[in-house]
Amino acid sequence: MPVAGAQPAAKTAVPGKVQDAARRTAPHVTIRGLSKRFSDATIYDNFDFDIPRGKLISVFGPNGCGKSTLINMIAGLVAADSGEILFDGRPLNHIKFGYVFQNYREAMFPWLRAFENIAYPLKAMGVPKAERIVRVERIVANLNVKIDLRLYPYQMSGGQQQLISIMRALVVDPEILFLDEPFSALDYEMTLFMREQLQRVFVETGTTTVLVSHDLEEAVYLSDRILLLSRHPARAVEFVHYDAARPRTDRTLSEAEFISTKAHCLEVFQREVRKA
Amino acid sequence: MRRFEVLLPFVGVAVLLAVWSLTVWARVVDPVLLPSPLATFRAMWIGMTSGKLGVDFLKTVERTIYSTAIAAVIAIPLGILLGSSEKLYRSVEFLIDFFRSTPASAMFPLFLVLFGVGDRTKISVAAFGAALVILFNVAYGVINARKTRILAARVMGASRIRVLWDVMLLESLPQTFVGLRNGVSLALVIVVVAEMFIGSTDGLGQRVFEAQQLFDMPDMYAAIFAAGALGYGLNLFFLTIERRFVHWSGK
Numbered sequence: 001m002p003v004a005g006a007q008p009a010a011k012t013a014v015p016g017k018v019q020d021a022a023r024r025t026a027p028h029v030t031i032r033g034l035s036k037r038f039s040d041a042t043i044y045d046n047f048d049f050d051i052p053r054g055k056l057i058s059v060f061g062p063n064g065c066g067k068s069t070l071i072n073m074i075a076g077l078v079a080a081d082s083g084e085i086l087f088d089g090r091p092l093n094h095i096k097f098g099y100v101f102q103n104y105r106e107a108m109f110p111w112l113r114a115f116e117n118i119a120y121p122l123k124a125m126g127v128p129k130a131e132r133i134v135r136v137e138r139i140v141a142n143l144n145v146k147i148d149l150r151l152y153p154y155q156m157s158g159g160q161q162q163l164i165s166i167m168r169a170l171v172v173d174p175e176i177l178f179l180d181e182p183f184s185a186l187d188y189e190m191t192l193f194m195r196e197q198l199q200r201v202f203v204e205t206g207t208t209t210v211l212v213s214h215d216l217e218e219a220v221y222l223s224d225r226i227l228l229l230s231r232h233p234a235r236a237v238e239f240v241h242y243d244a245a246r247p248r249t250d251r252t253l254s255e256a257e258f259i260s261t262k263a264h265c266l267e268v269f270q271r272e273v274r275k276a
Numbered sequence: 277m278r279r280f281e282v283l284l285p286f287v288g289v290a291v292l293l294a295v296w297s298l299t300v301w302a303r304v305v306d307p308v309l310l311p312s313p314l315a316t317f318r319a320m321w322i323g324m325t326s327g328k329l330g331v332d333f334l335k336t337v338e339r340t341i342y343s344t345a346i347a348a349v350i351a352i353p354l355g356i357l358l359g360s361s362e363k364l365y366r367s368v369e370f371l372i373d374f375f376r377s378t379p380a381s382a383m384f385p386l387f388l389v390l391f392g393v394g395d396r397t398k399i400s401v402a403a404f405g406a407a408l409v410i411l412f413n414v415a416y417g418v419i420n421a422r423k424t425r426i427l428a429a430r431v432m433g434a435s436r437i438r439v440l441w442d443v444m445l446l447e448s449l450p451q452t453f454v455g456l457r458n459g460v461s462l463a464l465v466i467v468v469v470a471e472m473f474i475g476s477t478d479g480l481g482q483r484v485f486e487a488q489q490l491f492d493m494p495d496m497y498a499a500i501f502a503a504g505a506l507g508y509g510l511n512l513f514f515l516t517i518e519r520r521f522v523h524w525s526g527k
Binding site (some may be wrong): 077124125142154 | 424425431436523
């Protein structure tokens, strides 16, 4: 089975190179007129945005501007007050997606072994057991993961647990992957390791990935695009492109393009923060 | 030093036995009221192996297990049902809290009228008390299931029934075991009290009461210790099951 996102055109019913090209360049997710109010604040007011296909995009902005709320609304965890979010023109319940929570401790099922945790979304979808095993084993092999999957989550380190969550999100061959501050509960050493893991997953699968981050260096380092949000009600202040080649390494961090992109994002961010 | 630490749990027991022996030896208390540890344990041994104490012990075990089992069969499904809808739980919360706070012993006369003098009354009062404790804990376990875990299951496409079955039920298991342990302790208390006062001919409560009436102190202490051992054993039994089946509890 092809890995999701690697050959997006293969799934379309319409043949022909023109449509393929159009489809490749068309936005993956279209957000139109999105509004969300919490009791004390309007977080989104008629928000429009397009998420490009096959890119890793980071959402970055001031505290409480609604970074997580945005991906939670896109992934259906939080209901929007109004507006429309479509994936290639289809609603959420027609697509397969993966979601990685910040709090892996509470998102894993401690009564299941790591292997069964990864297989759970397939079980929820009604995939027969034999196929579940095959698909989990395939993703383990693809990502070259060397963890004893017979362990229970509480027997693993935080990084290993989060890696299991990422595999659990990927096992369904998602069209899009959401990560909500996935590394912020990990120590620095583990965070660095997990960034590399995520980058590898992205390079290997090419899945459209939306990452919420509170670490600007991480956001720029990992992303093709950085969505900079204003204070609420959130606007897309800028959609910064960063097209450095992958795999990016420690050396990337000292390259001029990286430094200038990061500096630019920081400048925009601070301007937005001061507006309050 | 390490080898010494293994012995720590026995220190308290040794001190108690020493103080007890000393009290008897020094005749601080009337020997009729306080027999020596040796006399007590001899009475316990004889009673358990060839006397009536063993029969009474088993009778109390039987009643406690019956009442806890009945309580669990009723309270666990009901607790899951109530816990799965917070509105439903809030609407009956007062009733549960009220009857949970009502001393079950105050219900004896009512149950006597309903079930007559016999095992059914003892078992049903104990089951009533235990059921409310279990119900309350199960419902809270389900209500307090981690929201993230439920969201995670939903995001992975699990249906409502599947979320209830795969997540909420398992999430509530540690709390269910807390309920079962509290429930069985309460059931034992109620059964022993019922055996003392509701025209009983057997059971540990009746044994203690009868020994006291006959002023047979070694027998009375023996029956008290047997009841203590039973309570401790039941708690340990549930803890062992819990560790085995709810291995993730507290982790």
